[in-house]
Amino acid sequence: MAKCDVCGKDESMPYNCRHCGGTYCGEHRLPENHDCTGLQNWNDPSGVFDSGFDDSVNDSGTSRASSITSKLPIDTGPGGPLAYFRGNMTYTFLALMWVTFLAQMIAGVALSRQTQLSIFYFTTFNPEYVWTWFISVFSHGGLMHIVFNSIVIFFFGPLVERYVGSRNFGILFVVSGVLAGMGQIGISLVQSEPAAVLGASGAALAIMGVLTVLNPSLKVYLYFILPVPLWLLTIGTAVVSLAFIGGGAAGGGGIAHAAHLVGLLIGLAYGEYIKRTRNVRTPNQFQLGGGGPGGPGGPGRGRGPF
Template identity: 60%
Template sequence: MSRCDECGKQENMPYQCRHCGGTFCAEHRLPENHGCPGLDNWSDPGGVFDSGFDDSVDDDAGGGIRDRLGIDTGPGGPLGYFRGNMTYVFLGAMWITFLLQHVVLLGISQDLHQALFVLRPSHPEYVWTWFTSIFAHAPGSLAHIGINSIVIYFFGRIVEDYVGSRDFTLLFLGSGALAGLGQVGFQILQNGGIPAFAPGVLGASGAALAVMGVLTVLNPNLRVYLYFILPVPLWLLTVGYTGWTVFQILSVGIGAGGTAQLAHLLGLGIGLLYGQHVKGRRRVPNQLQFGAGGRGPGGPGGPGGRGPF
């Protein structure tokens, strides 16, 4: 059972508005019946509801980045799939990178794996690792990549719908890179210079926690099923995780438990700040719904549909 955001009616088979993310009964499912903020954008000169992936959609003069580069991100275009689907793109990139890590480790060498995928205090000048380390995860640890995948899958879809695919992409990559750089930067300061041997950083936890931080600001009372069983408000989950992370850092250090604790805290902080920046643009759903009817992989330019989260 879900509650209609417009009238409060309990609905067994709710409708999810793909433009504002709200949950509605049959009477209020149409955008015009629930005052959808997206109605203001239906005058789009390109005939497309803007997902936020490309600024040029609302540019009447046609002078946006898309036009200057000759890139078609509209429906049917070569990049149309990515509109509204960057959450899935990042998830796919994570698992592909995870497989590549094992190929390199088993077929070539650990040194090459470190150089390609791990952001290390000893080599912060390897700029590519600022980003490859976001998608790489601890080899052989399904729990590491699995937990990050769950957080990104459920929270990422809501945040991407809210801020648009372009801004979501910048948030994900920017927060992941800054969180990792913050961790290794502090390690360098602790050692009074670049250490010869120090643990590196890899994993999408910083980016995933940034996404969670944004959603915490947008809807702190969003019900989340902890371990898929215990319903808790998102704000409580965020406060609890923050408290535990701070305790770990103060009592053991930024690498407590073999985890980049400072990177996690930085990612969450970036998300909370960005959430305050974008708060109030439009409404967000008041609960996560699991099971059938989830959004398909298509989006505006792809083959899938959009249903309840």
């Protein structure tokens, strides 16, 4: 359940405005019904809701029809195959992760190991390769690695995105992922431990950190079996990471413990900021498939454990 920012009504299926980031009920979901601040950034606020069916309404209708999106061979409208990605950064990032993973598999056959390292991995050998700071966030070391991160992001991501907005969620994901990688590389250099970092674990733990602050009692199912409050899972993750880092093995067991800890701390800090600046209400259990503000209502509503 979430409260509408305008009328305060409890809404089980809230709408998140992709222009201002607010949460609204069905009655106030349209930008003009909640005095959306995003309208001020458009050149023609009075005409943005023109259906376009009557070309006589706007002489520039032909130019609008010839926009880039209208020329694409894919339906980009609300009911098209790309609808799930409209205002849903969670699904967009998940798609990018799997596309990058596919590129890694192709590269594994066509390119040398050294070339792969210089493209997909953020390493202590070449930390000045700026592109690897970002590509490494979407790259993964194996099938189980990307599957585990995808599960965490799929369950936690939509909740965080709903309450902070898609734009802020996107910034949180990329910035936390990059800084987590930098943290791992930095500590590995201090410990004289060669490291090659990749994966969205830092970003995933940042997302988990935000939820821990907003709703520490949120019940999750560890390995889909053991029910634990989210705060306990967060503390356990932090303790394990600190133990490895303190023991001089920031990358012990092939796991980027320093990256995990940095991502988690970023999420906790951002969650505290959101808690202090916004009136956020989060559910006590996961609701899957609610979808974001874009898409044809999401892939169906349902409930399930994590």
